[in-house]
Amino acid sequence: MRTTAESDARQDWLARLCTVRRPHLLIVAFCLLVFLPGFFALPPSDRDESRFAQATKQMLETGDFVEIRFGDVARNKKPVGIHWAQAATVSAATSLGLATRTDIWPYRIPSLAGGILAALFTFALGRHLVGRDAALLAALMLPASLVVVVETHIAKTDAALLATVAAMMGLFARAALAPARFSAAQAAGFWGALGLGALLKGPVAPMVAGLAAASLWWLDRRAGRPRAWLGALRAPWGVPLALAVVAPWALLIWIATDGAFFIEALRGDLGGKVTGADEAHGGPPGYHLLLVALTLFPVSLIVLRAIPASWAARTDPVVRVLLAWIIPTWLVFELLPTKLPHYVSVTFPAVALLAARWLLDPARRAPPRWLARLSLGLWLFAAVIVAALAIALPVAAGGGMPWGTPIAVAVVAALVWAVLRADDLRRAAVAMLLAAPLLYAALLEGVLPRVEPIWISPRVVAAAEAHWRSAGGRPPASERPFATAGFHEPSLVFLAGTDTRLIRDGAEAAQHLAEQPRGLALVRERYDAAFREEAARLGFAPRAVATITGLNYSRGQRLTLTLYAR
Numbered sequence: 428m429r430t431t432a433e434s435d436a437r438q439d440w441l442a443r444l445c446t447v448r449r450p451h452l453l454i455v456a457f458c459l460l461v462f463l464p465g466f467f468a469l470p471p472s473d474r475d476e477s478r479f480a481q482a483t484k485q486m487l488e489t490g491d492f493v494e495i496r497f498g499d500v501a502r503n504k505k506p507v508g509i510h511w512a513q514a515a516t517v518s519a520a521t522s523l524g525l526a527t528r529t530d531i532w533p534y535r536i537p538s539l540a541g542g543i544l545a546a547l548f549t550f551a552l553g554r555h556l557v558g559r560d561a562a563l564l565a566a567l568m569l570p571a572s573l574v575v576v577v578e579t580h581i582a583k584t585d586a587a588l589l590a591t592v593a594a595m596m597g598l599f600a601r602a603a604l605a606p607a608r609f610s611a612a613q614a615a616g617f618w619g620a621l622g623l624g625a626l627l628k629g630p631v632a633p634m635v636a637g638l639a640a641a642s643l644w645w646l647d648r649r650a651g652r653p654r655a656w657l658g659a660l661r662a663p664w665g666v667p668l669a670l671a672v673v674a675p676w677a678l679l680i681w682i683a684t685d686g687a688f689f690i691e692a693l694r695g696d697l698g699g700k701v702t703g704a705d706e707a708h709g710g711p712p713g714y715h716l717l718l719v720a721l722t723l724f725p726v727s728l729i730v731l732r733a734i735p736a737s738w739a740a741r742t743d744p745v746v747r748v749l750l751a752w753i754i755p756t757w758l759v760f761e762l763l764p765t766k767l768p769h770y771v772s773v774t775f776p777a778v779a780l781l782a783a784r785w786l787l788d789p790a791r792r793a794p795p796r797w798l799a800r801l802s803l804g805l806w807l808f809a810a811v812i813v814a815a816l817a818i819a820l821p822v823a824a825g826g827g828m829p830w831g832t833p834i835a836v837a838v839v840a841a842l843v844w845a846v847l848r849a850d851d852l853r854r855a856a857v858a859m860l861l862a863a864p865l866l867y868a869a870l871l872e873g874v875l876p877r878v879e880p881i882w883i884s885p886r887v888v889a890a891a892e893a894h895w896r897s898a899g900g901r902p903p904a905s906e907r908p909f910a911t912a913g914f915h916e917p918s919l920v921f922l923a924g925t926d927t928r929l930i931r932d933g934a935e936a937a938q939h940l941a942e943q944p945r946g947l948a949l950v951r952e953r954y955d956a957a958f959r960e961e962a963a964r965l966g967f968a969p970r971a972v973a974t975i976t977g978l979n980y981s982r983g984q985r986l987t988l989t990l991y992a993r
Contacts, residue, residue, distance in 0.1 A: 441853045444567075444860075445560035445787070454550055454563070458543045458570045460864040462579045465871025466539065469580060470882045470918070471531040473981045477917035478502070479583045480534040483513040485925055487528060493679045498920060498929070501684065503691035507676050508626035509584045512537035529922055534582035541587035542579035546570045548590060549776040552597025556604065556745050557784040564787060564856070565779035568729070571863040572779075573813075574722040574769050580871065584628045585769050592632055593776045595620035599636060599660075600748045603643055606659035618665035622672025629692065633669075635773055638755035639748075646747060710766035715757065720805035721812060722768050723775070725842060725859040725866070729852060730778055731802035733785035736792045745784075752777040786856060807843065813866070814839040817874050824880040824978045825985075831873015838866045880977040883986065884918040887911075890973035890990050891923065891947050898992075902945045910939040912958070913951025914988055916981060933958030936991070941965045944993050947972065952987040967993055 447453050471477045482495050482502050495502040495510060513534045520526040520533035546566045553562035569575055578586040598617040602609040617636075624632025640657075647654050680688045720727045740746045753774040760770045785791050793799070817835035821828050845858035879886070891909060895901040902908040910928035911919060912935060920927045930936055933954030938961065940948050948969075950958045962969045969991040976987045 439853060440857045441564070441787075442560075444857065445563050447563070450550060450559070450563045450566075451547060454546050454566050454570075455543060457567055457860075457864075458546055461570050461576055461867050462539055462542055464864075464868040465580055465875060466535060467532045468872055468876040469531075470876070470885045471921050472581065473884075473916045473918050475583050476531070476534075476581045477921045479509060480513070480531060481917055481921040481925070483510045483517065483534060483582075484528050484921065486510055486514055487517060488925060493676065493683050497917070498925065498927075501687070501691075503684070503688040505584060505692075506626050506629055506673070507680070508623065508628075509537060509587055512587065513582060529924075531582060531921075535580065538579045538582060538586035541590040542570055542575055544590035545575070545586070545593045545776065548593035548597055549779060552594070552601065553776070553780045556597075556600055556749070557780050558787075561783040561787045562780065564783035565776070567860055568723075568726040568779040568783060569775055571726050571860055572723040572775065573725075574772050575775065576867055576871075578769055578772065585772060588624055588628045588631060589772055589775070591620045591624035591627060592635055592773045595624060595632060595636060596639065596752050596777065599639060600745075600752070602659045603656040603748045604744055606655040609656075609659040611661060614659065614661040614665055615668060617660060618669040619672065622669035625669065625673050626676065631773065634759070635752070635756050638759065639751045642751040642755050643748065646751070712761045714766045715761055715768070715771045718768055720802075720809040722772075723778070724806070724809045724813060725862055726779075726782070726856070727809060728802055728806040728846065728859075729786055729856055730782045731805065732794045732799060732852065733782040735794045735798060736785045736788075737781045739792070746781065749777040749781050753781075786852060806846075810839050810843050813870075817870060820874065820881075821878050824878050824980075826878050826880045829874050829877035831869040831877065834873060835866060835869035838862055838869060842866075881980050883914065883975060883977040883979065883988070884916060884922050886975050886977070887914075887919060887949060887973075887988065887990065888922040890975065894947065894972045894990070894992060898945070902943070906943055906946065908943055908946040909949075910936055910943075910946065911949040912936040912954050914949060914979070914986060916979065919949075934961040937961035937965060937969070940969060940991065940993055941967060946992075948991045950989050950991060952989070955989060958991070969993065 471480060478497055482497050485496055485498075486492050492511065492514065493507070495505075495507060513536075516536040517526070517528060517533040520530070520536075521528060526533045546569050549569055550562045550566035553565055556562070557565070570579075575586070575589070578589070595617055598613050598620070601613065602617070621632055621636055644654060644657070646652075715722075719730060723730050737746060737750070741750055756774050757771055760766065763770075794802070814836045817832045817839075818828075821832060839862075842858055842862040845862075846855045849855040849858065876882075892901070904924060904926040907926045907928050909923050909926070910930050911923075912930045912932055915929045920929070928939060930939060933950055934957050936948040936950050936954065936958050940946055940962065948958070959969065970993065972990040972992050974987065974989050976985070978984070979986050
């Protein structure tokens with residue numbers, strides 16, 4: 428594939444796309460095309476999404492919007508920002524009669540909004556750095572990437588955090604490049620976005636800004652350049668502004684938990700990630716770089732091929748600032764023992780801006796031949812993985828082949844054919860952007876929601892509700908009528924109710940039914956014999972209401988669960 432600029436502008440569809448008259452409308456429309464498939468259809472996922480959603484649901488149930496709890500356990504991990512945002516969207520949806528508190532999609536709205544805002548901020552602030560056309564292309568590349576699409580479908584912090592970081596670092600870049608024209612309102616926007624980012628995910632947003640500032644300060648000092656951008660940021664009143672965003676809740680949670688929130692968050696959540704592979708999410712240094720072809724798929728080929736030219740242009744002021752955004756933060760996440768693919772997504776706006784800048788440069792330098800071949804090989808491997816997952820997941824789960832599988836495979840095959848056939852990477856970029864909505868529609872609407880064996884909790888709750896309807900209604904929550912032994916996934920608590928009892932074994936499940944004659948007990952197969960033995964000892968005969976089989980994807984285990992009544 429050649430990587431020279433198109434000679435015939437009339438055939439350059441990418442140039443036509445980038446010069447569209449209403450770029451903001453195009454960005455929002457494109458985001459909706461890639462984000463909405465599956466947004467309503469996907470059930471609540473395990474584990475993080477359901478933990479966040481359940482904690483928000485409990486805030487709405489109790490009226491306590493300070494402490495964060497999952498069931499009876501304090502959830503001292505992340506700050507409260509995402510829960511407040513979710514509580515607002517869920518309250519609006521329920522008050523309008525559009526949803527109930529056990530519908531997951533209202534909890535996802537802050538993530539959806541975060542993905543859209545991140546793309547809009549990438550364009551609005553990026554056009555002052557790399558020009559309008561490149562900024563628009565970057566704003567379309569960002570929501571097309573696999574990790575961003577996944578995060579907008581999950582009711583947790585990362586998509587909303589991406590929006591705050593895109594705004595914060597876009598303003599930081601403007602201050603660094605044009606300090607004389609950086610207004611007090613823009614400085615307030617920078618510090619306000621930093622405060623919001625801290626309220627969403629603690630130290631991540633301050634870390635990104637701090638590492639970029641330290642790197643840029645060091646580079647400027649070494650080169651003898653003036654550092655007027657430090658004054659332009661107006662830290663003397665900006666830092667108090669950022670603290671003012673976080674401080675009210677921080678003070679309240681300190682009082683409510685007697686400081687336990689911060690101790691547990693630092694020692695448990697942050698400390699676990701720094702000192703070891705938290706929750707078995709480990710990986711070697713280089714993990715995130717190796718995954719770029721997949722995490723930024725399908726536009727990852729552009730990103731990989733832009734790396735040498737971006738590094739060669741590191742003395743350019745714009746490139747220097749964007750690299751100061753990317754490299755220090757990326758290195759921190761590479762060195763941390765705990766690794767998840769979305770961690771480095773806070774650098775993706777800058778990555779997309781550099782890649783788009785290179786692609787639209789008429790005099791762009793082609794990467795070395797070995798890198799061109801390696802990047803294409805990695806991209807093709809990522810394409811194979813995406814297509815294989817569309818096939819392997821239904822097969823591994825033991826369900827039928829959903830209608831989205833052949834469409835997803837066909838879209839990937841057509842995209843590979845278009846990329847290999849294109850005589851210029853600009854034409855390949857158009858194919859990638861066109862393929863993204865089709866691919867995600869097939870995967871997130873036509874495959875994942877229809878692999879029934881992996882969605883265990885919705886089927887359990889449906890069986891329980893059917894039983895209670897036939898029995899005259901669900902018992903009151905004060906009786907804690909539902910208990911589960913051997914399946915404790917957060918999605919079950921979210922759907923079945925906060926009053927769900929998580930019990931240890933079959934004997935305790937039998938004791939639950941003895942105490943709650945109108946209750947139900949969900950018993951895993953391995954606990955069934957002990958359950959029946961204890962029920963016989965207690966003098967009652969349990970009745971099987973339903974049997975649910977499936978694949979617990981969080982643990983990689985096949986399960987057979989039986990729902991029992993008296």
